[in-house]
Amino acid sequence: EAQVTQNPRYLITVTGKKLTVTCSQNMNHEYMSWYRQDPGLGLRQIYYSMNVEVTDKGDVPEGYKVSRKEKRNFPLILESPSPNQTSLYFCASSPQRGAYNEQFFGPGTRLTVL
Amino acid sequence: GQNIDQPTEMTATEGAIVQINCTYQTSGFNGLFWYQQHAGEAPTFLSYNVLDGLEEKGRFSSFLSRSKGYSYLLLKELQMKDSASYLCAVKGAGNNRKLIWGLGTSLAVNP
Numbered sequence: 001e002a003q004v005t006q007n008p009r010y011l012i013t014v015t016g017k018k019l020t021v022t023c024s025q026n027m028n029h030e031y032m033s034w035y036r037q038d039p040g041l042g043l044r045q046i047y048y049s050m051n052v053e054v055t056d057k058g059d060v061p062e063g064y065k066v067s068r069k070e071k072r073n074f075p076l077i078l079e080s081p082s083p084n085q086t087s088l089y090f091c092a093s094s095p096q097r098g099a100y101n102e103q104f105f106g107p108g109t110r111l112t113v114l
Numbered sequence: 115g116q117n118i119d120q121p122t123e124m125t126a127t128e129g130a131i132v133q134i135n136c137t138y139q140t141s142g143f144n145g146l147f148w149y150q151q152h153a154g155e156a157p158t159f160l161s162y163n164v165l166d167g168l169e170e171k172g173r174f175s176s177f178l179s180r181s182k183g184y185s186y187l188l189l190k191e192l193q194m195k196d197s198a199s200y201l202c203a204v205k206g207a208g209n210n211r212k213l214i215w216g217l218g219t220s221l222a223v224n225p
Contacts, residue, residue: 108156
């Protein structure tokens with residue numbers, strides 16, 4: 001089944017404890033992106049990647065890191081999480097070619113930083 | 115600046131028709147998407163418009179007027195499962211696939 005997977009789905013952690021949220025897609029998509037979604041603020045892009053070893057900042061990159069060593073994986077790293085990073089996170093991917101370039105979203109990771 | 119406006123909330127009755135509007139002001143335009151998002155779940159793709167006019171897909175239709183910076187999503191024969199948030203997103207200029215997202219319209223379908 002074509003899908004984007006994220007792990008973990010739920011995480012409660014404490015301030016300053018490094019964490020990684022994994023994202024993997026099995027559709028051979030070139031483009032991948034991380035979003036956070038907060039009430040009243042909508043979806044905001046954190047980082048995106050156009051292809052392997054190519055990453056760039058989105059609208060809210062502060063406090064986050066990403067890497068794209070393989071086409072299928074795009075982990076999101078929080079080196080020192082803070083409470084303002086409590087949010088619902090989505091990974092998404094889309095193909096390079098095609099009329100729509102629609103984005104396919106993972107199921108989401110609900111992160112709470114205490 | 116870049117901006118997308120949608121109504122925050124709408125209510126409708128099962129079996130009825132509802133129209134959700136979206137207006138946008140963006141620097142560049144390469145298409146407009148509608149996504150559906152149920153509470154706590156991921157957004158899922160509904161429609162894409164890049165040319166003016168109406169695109170029909172089953173119970174859902176989407177309309178675009180580029181000159182007016184305006185789109186709407188039309189949902190017919192509403193069902194309870196259509197209760198969700200509907201997100202309008204515009205693909206701006208450039209090759210980076212960046213989408214500018216509206217805040218979404220929360221639709222409640224009542225029996």
